Amino acid sequence: MFKARLKGDVLKEMIKVVSTLVDEVKLNITGEGITLKAVDPAHVAMVDLSLNKEAFEELEATDCELGVDIDKIKEVLSLAKAGDILDIDHDEEHNKLVVHIENITRHMSLVDTMGMSDPKMPQLNLPANIKLAAAELNQGIKASESISNHIALVANADGFELSSQGDTDSVSLKLRKDLLLHLECSEPVRSLFSLDYFANMIRSVPSSGVVTLAIGQDYPAMMTFEIAEGNGSVTYLLAPRIENE
Amino acid sequence: MFKARLKGDVLKEMIKVVSTLVDEVKLNITGEGITLKAVDPAHVAMVDLSLNKEAFEELEATDCELGVDIDKIKEVLSLAKAGDILDIDHDEEHNKLVVHIENITRHMSLVDTMGMSDPKMPQLNLPANIKLAAAELNQGIKASESISNHIALVANADGFELSSQGDTDSVSLKLRKDLLLHLECSEPVRSLFSLDYFANMIRSVPSSGVVTLAIGQDYPAMMTFEIAEGNGSVTYLLAPRIENE
Amino acid sequence: MFKARLKGDVLKEMIKVVSTLVDEVKLNITGEGITLKAVDPAHVAMVDLSLNKEAFEELEATDCELGVDIDKIKEVLSLAKAGDILDIDHDEEHNKLVVHIENITRHMSLVDTMGMSDPKMPQLNLPANIKLAAAELNQGIKASESISNHIALVANADGFELSSQGDTDSVSLKLRKDLLLHLECSEPVRSLFSLDYFANMIRSVPSSGVVTLAIGQDYPAMMTFEIAEGNGSVTYLLAPRIENE
Known part of the structure; x- marks a missing residue:
C-alpha cells in the first residue's frame, strides 16, 4: 500500500537527482519514507537518495517496491505550477501509479523491478x-x-x-x-x-x-x-x- | 475601397485564429467590418470569424474581397510593439495591401481569391x-x-x-x-x-x-x-x- | 608587456564589434590603449576600433601586438556576470593570455600575428x-x-x-x-x-x-x-x- 501527498517541488528535486544517472528506478517505500539506489548504465556513477517522512505532507505506506519510469514522472511534473501539491497512490489492482494534480488524474504503468539491482554504496575513507x-x-x-x-x-x-x-x-x-x-x-x-x-x-x-x-x-x-x-x-x-x- | 486603422494586438488575435487552419484567406470587407470563413486543407476543421466596426480605430470601406497571405501579415505584425497602431489600405492600382507601422511602410502583394471557396458553417443541434x-x-x-x-x-x-x-x-x-x-x-x-x-x-x-x-x-x-x-x-x-x- | 584591468562589459562590447567580421584579430597595444583594424574574409567590410586608456580600470603596457581568438574571449566573457571586472595579462614566457574573473583563471594560447594584415581605412568624401x-x-x-x-x-x-x-x-x-x-x-x-x-x-x-x-x-x-x-x-x-x- 502506498499513498502520499507531497509538494511538486520536492518530487522535482528528487527526480532531477535520479535522472542524471538512470531512466528507470526502483523506489523502496516504507511508512518512514522513500529510499532509492541506482547505478548508471556505464557503471561510472551511483546515487543513494532518501526522502524522510517529513518531506511529505502525508504518507501512508506498507513496505513495497515500485519501479517508475522517470520520463513519465517528468511529464506529470511539467503540469505542476510552483506550490502545487501532488497526490500519488498505487492502484494495486491494475498495478498503476495514480497521480493527481489539481483536477488532472494520470494513470501510469509501472516498471518491472525484477531485473533491477540493489547496488551497495561502498564505504570509502577519503582524505x-x-x-x-x-x-x-x-x-x-x-x-x-x-x-x-x-x-x-x-x-x-x-x-x-x-x-x-x-x-x-x-x-x-x-x-x-x-x-x-x-x-x-x-x-x-x-x-x-x-x-x-x-x-x-x-x-x-x-x-x-x-x-x-x-x-x-x-x-x-x-x-x-x-x-x-x-x-x-x-x-x-x-x-x-x-x-x- | 478599404482603409483601416487598428491596434496591432487586434490584428494579432485575428491572424492567430486563422493561421491554425490556413496559410491564405479571403477577407470579406464591408463598411461594417471584416468577416472570413475558411476550411483547412484536410477538411477537418472550419473557422468563421467576424470583426465588427468597433474593433477598429477607424474603418472606411466599400464591399470588397481581399486575399491575404497569413505569413506576410505575421511578418508585419512582428514589427509592432505592444500598443502600436497599424494603418492598412488597399492600393487598387497595383493591387497591393499597404501597411504602415510607425515610420515603416510595407507593400504586400495580394492572393487571387478566385479559387477560394465560401464554406458554410453547418447548423448543428448539439446536446x-x-x-x-x-x-x-x-x-x-x-x-x-x-x-x-x-x-x-x-x-x-x-x-x-x-x-x-x-x-x-x-x-x-x-x-x-x-x-x-x-x-x-x-x-x-x-x-x-x-x-x-x-x-x-x-x-x-x-x-x-x-x-x-x-x-x-x-x-x-x-x-x-x-x-x-x-x-x-x-x-x-x-x-x-x-x-x- | 601587457597588464590590464577592465569591466567585462567593455570587453564584451569590443568583441561584439569585431566578431561580426573576423574570428581572429591582432590587437595593437600601447600604454595609451588598444587599437585594431580588420577586414572580413570576403573583403566586403572593414572595422577600425580604438579603446582609450580611460576605458580601462588599469592599464600597464609597452608597445606590443597580440593575436587573439575571438571565440576564446567569448568563452571567458560568458563566465562574467554583469559588473564583473577582468584582469588580463600576457604571460610572455609561455606566450599565453591569462584572464582572471573572480576565482577563475584561464590560460589562452595566442594566435600568430605574422600572416595578419594591417588594413588602412580609406579616406572617403561622402556627401x-x-x-x-x-x-x-x-x-x-x-x-x-x-x-x-x-x-x-x-x-x-x-x-x-x-x-x-x-x-x-x-x-x-x-x-x-x-x-x-x-x-x-x-x-x-x-x-x-x-x-x-x-x-x-x-x-x-x-x-x-x-x-x-x-x-x-x-x-x-x-x-x-x-x-x-x-x-x-x-x-x-x-x-x-x-x-x-
Whole structure:
C-alpha cells in the first residue's frame, strides 16, 4: 500500500537527482519514507537518495517496491505550477501509479523491478573533505566546458581547486580555505573525472544548495547534499578517470 | 475601397485564429467590418470569424474581397510593439495591401481569391454546452500531449471531462459542474478529436479568454469565443475521429 | 608587456564589434590603449576600433601586438556576470593570455600575428551624413529581413530612408529630417548593401547607442559609433552591392 501527498517541488528535486544517472528506478517505500539506489548504465556513477517522512505532507505506506519510469514522472511534473501539491497512490489492482494534480488524474504503468539491482554504496575513507556552495562549483564547471571533457578536483590544506587542461588552453577555479564553508585535508590529493557526469550531478543540487565533496588521490569522489528542505539527502559516487601523462 | 486603422494586438488575435487552419484567406470587407470563413486543407476543421466596426480605430470601406497571405501579415505584425497602431489600405492600382507601422511602410502583394471557396458553417443541434476558461482546457491539453494524439471530450449533467488514453497510460481532466462557468447537458455525450487541431484552436483563444464548447455523441464540436475585447467573435468547427474499440 | 584591468562589459562590447567580421584579430597595444583594424574574409567590410586608456580600470603596457581568438574571449566573457571586472595579462614566457574573473583563471594560447594584415581605412568624401538612434535602424533592418537580402540606404535634404525590394513585396523605413539627430546631405544619394553585413554591424552598436552614417551614390558606407561609455570608438566600412535594373 502506498499513498502520499507531497509538494511538486520536492518530487522535482528528487527526480532531477535520479535522472542524471538512470531512466528507470526502483523506489523502496516504507511508512518512514522513500529510499532509492541506482547505478548508471556505464557503471561510472551511483546515487543513494532518501526522502524522510517529513518531506511529505502525508504518507501512508506498507513496505513495497515500485519501479517508475522517470520520463513519465517528468511529464506529470511539467503540469505542476510552483506550490502545487501532488497526490500519488498505487492502484494495486491494475498495478498503476495514480497521480493527481489539481483536477488532472494520470494513470501510469509501472516498471518491472525484477531485473533491477540493489547496488551497495561502498564505504570509502577519503582524505579530503570540502564543503562549499554549489554555485561556486557551477562556475568552475562552466569555465571548464570550453576546455576539456575532463575536470580535475584538487585539494590541499590551503584550499580547493577545479581545473581543466586542453591542448593549448587551461582553466582553473581556485578557492582558498577562507572561501570554503569547510576544509579538512590530511594530504594533498587530485583526481580526474568526466566533466559531463560531474556537471550533471552538481546541477541537480537544489539552487542555493551546499555540497560536501570527499575526494582522494586518483580515487572516486563522493558528493552529498540535502534535498526537500533538509528532509531528504543525496549521495553521489563518481568513479575517477585515469590521467594520461 | 478599404482603409483601416487598428491596434496591432487586434490584428494579432485575428491572424492567430486563422493561421491554425490556413496559410491564405479571403477577407470579406464591408463598411461594417471584416468577416472570413475558411476550411483547412484536410477538411477537418472550419473557422468563421467576424470583426465588427468597433474593433477598429477607424474603418472606411466599400464591399470588397481581399486575399491575404497569413505569413506576410505575421511578418508585419512582428514589427509592432505592444500598443502600436497599424494603418492598412488597399492600393487598387497595383493591387497591393499597404501597411504602415510607425515610420515603416510595407507593400504586400495580394492572393487571387478566385479559387477560394465560401464554406458554410453547418447548423448543428448539439446536446451539451460547456462554458469555461481557456486556461483549464490548456492544462488538459498539456496533460494529454504525452499520452496520445487524440483527446476525448466528455460531458454529462454533473460535469465535463477531457481525457486521453495511451497504450499503457491514461490521463483525464475532470471539472465538476461548480468549476465551470456554465453547463447544459441533456444527455451524456463523448466525442474523440485530433489533439493537434484541438490544441491549436484552444491556444488561439486570447489569454484569460473564455470558451463555449458545444459537443455531441461522436459528433463535431463547436468552439466559440470572443476576440478584439468583445468586438469580434470566432467559431471553430472540428470534425470527430472514430474511436477504435 | 601587457597588464590590464577592465569591466567585462567593455570587453564584451569590443568583441561584439569585431566578431561580426573576423574570428581572429591582432590587437595593437600601447600604454595609451588598444587599437585594431580588420577586414572580413570576403573583403566586403572593414572595422577600425580604438579603446582609450580611460576605458580601462588599469592599464600597464609597452608597445606590443597580440593575436587573439575571438571565440576564446567569448568563452571567458560568458563566465562574467554583469559588473564583473577582468584582469588580463600576457604571460610572455609561455606566450599565453591569462584572464582572471573572480576565482577563475584561464590560460589562452595566442594566435600568430605574422600572416595578419594591417588594413588602412580609406579616406572617403561622402556627401550625406546622418546621425540617428541605432534602434531606428534596427527596426528598418527587421522589416527588410522578410523581403530581401539587400537593403538600400537613401538620403536627400529632407530625410533618410532604408528600403528593401523583393519580387512582389517591398518595405521602407522613412525618417524625415526632424526624426533624425543630424542630417547633412549635399545631393540625393542611394547605395545598396548586403542586409546581413549591415544588420550585424548595426546590432553590434551598444544598446541605446547612436550611429553616424556617411553614404554616397553607389559608394561604400561608413558607420561610426562609441563604445565603452565614450572611451572607445568604432568605424565600420561596408562596400556597396551593384543594383540590377
